[in-house]
Amino acid sequence: MTNVAELHELRKIYQMGTNEVHALNGIELSVATGEFVAIMGASGSGKSTLLNVLGCLDKPTSGVYLLDGHRVDQMDDEQLAAIRRTRLGFVFQSFNLLHRSTSLENVELPMVYLGIPRRERIRRARAALETVGLAQRLDHMPTQLSGGQQQRVALARAFVTEPKLLLADEPTGNLDSRTSAEVLELLTRLQREGNITMIMVTHDPDIAAFAHRVVILHDGQVVYNRPSPSCGGPEIPHIKTIGLPAEPAPVPAATQAPQEAA
Amino acid sequence: MEWAIWLESIRIAMREMRRHPTRSSLTMLGVIFGVAALIAVVSISQGASQQIQGQIANLGSNMILILPESSSQGGLRSGAGTSNNLTAQDGEAIERECSAVTAAATATRIITTVVSEMANWSTEVVAVTPTYLDVRSWPVENGRAIERKDVDSGAKVCVLGQTAAEKLFGRMDPVGEQIRIKGTPFTIIGLLSIKGQSPTSVDLDDTIIVPLTTGIRYLCGPDRPKAIVVTAAGEKAIAPAMGQITSLLRQRHQIHEGDIDDFTVKSLEEAARTAEDTTNVMTTLLVSVAAISLLVGGIGIMNIMLVTVMERTREIGIRMALGASRQMILSQFMIEAVTLAGVGGILGVAVGFAGSHILSYISGWPAIFSPALLILPLVFAITIGVVFGLLPARRASRLSPVESLRHE
Ligand SMILES: Nc1ncnc2c1ncn2[C@@H]1O[C@H](COP(=O)(O)OP(=O)(O)OP(=O)(O)O)[C@@H](O)[C@H]1O
Ligand SMILES: [Mg+2]
Numbered sequence: 001m002t003n004v005a006e007l008h009e010l011r012k013i014y015q016m017g018t019n020e021v022h023a024l025n026g027i028e029l030s031v032a033t034g035e036f037v038a039i040m041g042a043s044g045s046g047k048s049t050l051l052n053v054l055g056c057l058d059k060p061t062s063g064v065y066l067l068d069g070h071r072v073d074q075m076d077d078e079q080l081a082a083i084r085r086t087r088l089g090f091v092f093q094s095f096n097l098l099h100r101s102t103s104l105e106n107v108e109l110p111m112v113y114l115g116i117p118r119r120e121r122i123r124r125a126r127a128a129l130e131t132v133g134l135a136q137r138l139d140h141m142p143t144q145l146s147g148g149q150q151q152r153v154a155l156a157r158a159f160v161t162e163p164k165l166l167l168a169d170e171p172t173g174n175l176d177s178r179t180s181a182e183v184l185e186l187l188t189r190l191q192r193e194g195n196i197t198m199i200m201v202t203h204d205p206d207i208a209a210f211a212h213r214v215v216i217l218h219d220g221q222v223v224y225n226r227p228s229p230s231c232g233g234p235e236i237p238h239i240k241t242i243g244l245p246a247e248p249a250p251v252p253a254a255t256q257a258p259q260e261a262a
Numbered sequence: 263m264e265w266a267i268w269l270e271s272i273r274i275a276m277r278e279m280r281r282h283p284t285r286s287s288l289t290m291l292g293v294i295f296g297v298a299a300l301i302a303v304v305s306i307s308q309g310a311s312q313q314i315q316g317q318i319a320n321l322g323s324n325m326i327l328i329l330p331e332s333s334s335q336g337g338l339r340s341g342a343g344t345s346n347n348l349t350a351q352d353g354e355a356i357e358r359e360c361s362a363v364t365a366a367a368t369a370t371r372i373i374t375t376v377v378s379e380m381a382n383w384s385t386e387v388v389a390v391t392p393t394y395l396d397v398r399s400w401p402v403e404n405g406r407a408i409e410r411k412d413v414d415s416g417a418k419v420c421v422l423g424q425t426a427a428e429k430l431f432g433r434m435d436p437v438g439e440q441i442r443i444k445g446t447p448f449t450i451i452g453l454l455s456i457k458g459q460s461p462t463s464v465d466l467d468d469t470i471i472v473p474l475t476t477g478i479r480y481l482c483g484p485d486r487p488k489a490i491v492v493t494a495a496g497e498k499a500i501a502p503a504m505g506q507i508t509s510l511l512r513q514r515h516q517i518h519e520g521d522i523d524d525f526t527v528k529s530l531e532e533a534a535r536t537a538e539d540t541t542n543v544m545t546t547l548l549v550s551v552a553a554i555s556l557l558v559g560g561i562g563i564m565n566i567m568l569v570t571v572m573e574r575t576r577e578i579g580i581r582m583a584l585g586a587s588r589q590m591i592l593s594q595f596m597i598e599a600v601t602l603a604g605v606g607g608i609l610g611v612a613v614g615f616a617g618s619h620i621l622s623y624i625s626g627w628p629a630i631f632s633p634a635l636l637i638l639p640l641v642f643a644i645t646i647g648v649v650f651g652l653l654p655a656r657r658a659s660r661l662s663p664v665e666s667l668r669h670e
Binding site (some may be wrong): 077084097113115121 | 580
């Protein structure tokens with residue numbers, strides 16, 4: 001199995017009273033081992049929803065999701081939790097550190113749920129924090145750290161369990177451009193060195209250019225799926241132009257009902 | 263679930279408690295008070311009940327007491343001195359004719375001043391027939407008891423209780439010494455063993471025993487009311503003995519069918535049972551109050567845990583994203599609730615232990631602690647934690663990861 005994740009006809013429908021919101025509307029996507037995929041798309045196009053489903057935080061309404069060869073779409077909550085702790089890592093836009101725990105404790109946390117003994121947890125958490133350049137900040141609380149430092153703690157936390165698939169939802173969205181570049185560089189380095197598959201949501205074409213492949217969503221569908229310019233692909237099209245009837249796209253988006261209005 | 267997760271949950275629980283010291287201690291207060299009250303109530307009432315039972319048993323086992331009925335009804339009865347209607351002959355008849363009775367003794371008592379070579383002492387002097395000390399199960403420690411020959415001959419001899427002996431002779435062995443009771447010299451032939459206190463806190467050892475005949479002749483005269491004490495042939499014989507005594511005495515006193523007795527027959531077991539019932543009612547009442555307080559403590563824990571779950575929704579989402587299953591979240595919050603209840607319980611045991619001693623000191627009742635009394639309330643407290651922690655913990659475990667992560 002060379003694909004870490006495969007999505008087929010994946011749908012996520014939210015019931016809003018009598019209205020149905022098709023947040024994901026038949027997603028087709030495959031991500032190969034070690035690949036770095038950037039997901040772009042307008043606000044409300046379903047990027048976060050897709051990432052939540054990929055991250056087993058949310059269940060799809062229908063469709064197939066194969067993760068590392070497992071039919072994740074048919075799993076119960078208990079199995080999904082097991083998948084999250086053994087195979088997945090997360091980096092969030094708002095860092096999502098436990099704000100009353102130290103850097104070290106935050107990085108230890110995923111290993112707690114893996115049942116790793118404390119001594120080993122601390123050893124590995126230290127090493128991970130050293131890798132992200134925070135060896136001097138082990139006992140700091142998140143509030144005592146800058147935004148960039150907090151996100152680096154989150155990176156250490158995400159990588160410390162050596163996940164199969166790392167999911168990042170706008171990881172630099174809350175950072176200024178310089179810190180953003182530093183964090184991004186660290187993130188891609190860790191991904192490359194660990195040969196970890198990564199799916200990252202971003203609005204920024206310059207950031208998407210770091211990826212191997214660019215996927216663009218529109219109204220819950222994949223409307224663009226090409227190698228990034230750095231990997232010999234074409235220029236990334238402007239998001240605004242994607243999905244409009246004038247633009248030749250793999251899927252005719254015009255057949256979909258407009259959801260933003262709902 | 264893995265050991266590491268349990269340890270971690272306990273660590274988190276402890277940390278949460280340290281983080282909110284005021285909140286935690288206020289929450290625990292109900293449990294502390296409940297457990298402490300439970301321990302204090304049970305230990306003191308056990309002590310009181312044991313003391314009363316012990317004192318009653320101490321008066322004599324399987325003992326029946328017959329007292330003259332002093333209030334006669336409007337002079338309907340003939341005969342002089344209605345309060346002097348029990349005689350030594352009645353006692354002998356009871357012992358002879360009632361099959362359920364093993365021994366009966368007749369006694370009368372006066373309070374008077376007694377003089378030794380060393381001291382004066384005002385005490386109780388009991389004039390008795392020879393079986394009296396057997397009925398009271400009261401052996402002599404030194405010398406000998408009053409015997410039949412002393413009663414028959416009206417010998418001027420006496421047996422001292424420990425308190426009376428000490429007051430009259432200090433530490434000296436009184437046996438063989440002389441005392442004067444109402445001017446009459448008596449030779450001390452025996453010293454009784456220690457009896458202790460009666461249920462009404464009377465010092466039973468402050469007494470002097472003399473032969474009934476001698477007492478009547480020199481101390482109180484023949485008209486003094488007398489009581490008869492009886493030993494039944496066993497616990498089961500008490501009720502039949504009381505029946506036999508009543509009909510025998512009615513016959514001897516020529517009481518007609520339908521007229522009321524001129525005496526009262528009481529068993530000490532009855533008194534013991536009444537005392538026991540009274541303490542039981544009190545204990546049940548107080549234990550209920552303590553239990554309700556524990557329950558209220560549990561509701562307090564539930565309330566705080568619900569608030570905690572609300573406040574920490576985001577944290578729960580993060581934990582779930584990092585791989586915590588619903589079961590693990592449930593355990594974490596259960597452990598937090600149980601830790602609150604458990605720590606409250608331990609503090610409650612300490613407070614209850616100390617409080618019982620203080621109460622015991624004030625009331626004079628002993629506080630009795632069994633291991634169960636210290637462990638059971640703790641078990642109750644922890645059970646309360648489990649029961650009232652369940653709802654908040656379930657609520658936490660059922661949160662949706664996505665929504666929790668979005669929670670502010
Ligand atoms: N819990 C929900 N209930 C109802 N509708 C929802 C829910 N979550 C998302 N949606 C809808 O699904 C669609 C996709 O939302 P999603 O958050 O995935 O967008 P996004 O691409 O991440 O947007 P952004 O760039 O603003 O983060 C939107 O129309 C949104 O309103
Ligand atoms: Mg989003």
